[in-house]
Amino acid sequence: MSTVDSRGGAPLGPLHGIRVLELGSFIAGPFAGQLLADYGAEVIKIEPPQAGDPMRRWGITQDGESLWWPAIGRNKKSVTIDLRDERGQRLVRELAASCDVVLENFRPGTMARWGLDYETLRGDNPGIIMVHVSGFGQTGPNSSEAGFGSVAEAVGGIRYTTGSPGDRPARTGISLGDSLASLFAVIGTLAALTERSSSGAGQEVDVAIYEAVFALMESTLADYHAGGVLRRRSGSVLAGVAPSNVYPTADDAEVVIAANADSVFTRLAEAMGRPELARDERYATHQGRGARMAELDALISAWTATRKSGELIEQLREHGVPVGRINTAASILTDPHFAAREMILWRRNGNGTELPMNGVVPKFSRTPGEIDRTGPALGADTDAVLSAVADGERLARLRADGVL
Incomplete structure (x- = not known):
């Protein structure tokens, strides 16, 4: 039988009962958090007071709010804490003691400077799983370098093979590197949770964006090393494969x-x-x-x-x-197959506007994912979440001092 909750008997997602603390911003970490939340995990997103995650204002906006934020922030709880303040760091450490996963995408070394590194957190919670997402990984000569997804796409090799012959290497039109890193972060999280179920111990999961890209590069190394063939940009075709x-078409599609x-x-x-x-x-x-x-x-x-x-x-x-x-956003919105598969979900954002967003992937037959809320207002859950680790007087002081 499927597990149901108290909200009208709706089935719970397969990660119900897993608690995730999301630290970081933009795409590479937060998209992984979105996926985990899609699958039913409780995702607590820590954001800077006043400003919040820059994704709240990223890309196309309406009334000052990003049209992307309702999706990438969906199902999450927003808690404002200044991670650069020692008192904020102490709060996060206290929260982590009751979490299964800490997901972060700061530059390597940042968590250690804040006293929130894996060794410290596992002292309070031996089963904690810490998932790192960074440009070049936690080790190696380039680990300390800033690594945005676009740079990682170049280093990982995919930019060289994307585009048309004779043109400069092309971008795919989306933040491919960041999204791939998020997918591997979710895979790593699930693998670590599975292993923990038998060992009882947590571990670190180290995802480098350039490696997430490189993992998709098929046999390009062997093709070059043993076959003498350097895979190049080939436009809309793959060399030697036709048609x-x-x-x-006659209607310009x-x-x-x-x-x-x-x-x-x-x-x-x-x-x-x-x-x-x-x-x-x-x-x-x-x-x-x-x-x-x-x-x-x-x-x-x-x-x-x-x-x-x-x-x-x-x-x-x-x-x-x-x-x-070759679909566009316009044609996808009217595609009956997308609709039948519930791949277009209509939800209201914080301004009350009904917006379409991508559905949950994959589909689960018994414990389907569900979108209970769109990206929350900044700090909407601060008091409710932090009341478990701090009393009202402490929270009031921290708020007065700008830590919350």
Whole structure:
């Protein structure tokens, strides 16, 4: 049977009962906190008084609030504490004593200067798991360097392979490095929690953003070292793999068709009304199609350009050819598959505006994730959370002194 809570019998997420203390700002740490909260963990986000996490004002804003904040801050509790004040550091240490996980993305050495390093915290809580997210990791000659996601994408190798031949290395359009680091932080957290269930002991999890990027670089090292091939920017295609490209449609949309396998190419040729293409010795093999990528793409583009995207996609799917529209935010908002999978969640932000945000990934059959609240107002939970470690008089003094 699924575990339910007292809020109308709603199923609890798979991490219900896990308490996470989130320290840090921007994306690399807080996105990991968002995911853990999506899965039901209690995430207590520590923010600087007055200013809060810069993500509250990051990117496109409405009435002074970031349109990103309601999502990246969702399900979290906001507690304001000045981490640069010794009294604030003492409060955080007291909170950590009752937490399962401390998640931080400050520059290495910062937590130690504040007396909040792993060795100190585990003295109070031997089962504590401390998850570090930084540009270059907690050790090594570059560990003390500032490391934003964009820099880590360059160092990890993905920038060199992104873009079109002859152009400068391109950005993917999102904060890819930070998000990848967050995913590995969540994976590491879950692995450490699993191990703790048998050993009873916590540990440190060290996530470097450049390593999170590098982990996705496939066989590029072996390709170069043993094969003499340096993977380079190839634009919308992968060298030697065809047809697998972006193709135009009659309604000015674009679709990706991936028909590089022999059997799939045969089905594409049939859908095009050109079954002879699959028998043509120039295109009958993977190697032949790869060598004649440009002429093959020209043939396919001439065909796709005569059809509207919806009609084209339906026709190719009927023939078992992998195809997908190149979506934008506008088309995703009206996509019935996204809606059916609950991947677009409509929630009201702090200003009362209903906004769409990304749904929970992955889907759990018995303990689904849920979004109970959007990103909270700064300090909305300070008194409720800190009352467990400090009485009202102490909190009043700290607030008067600007520590809260």
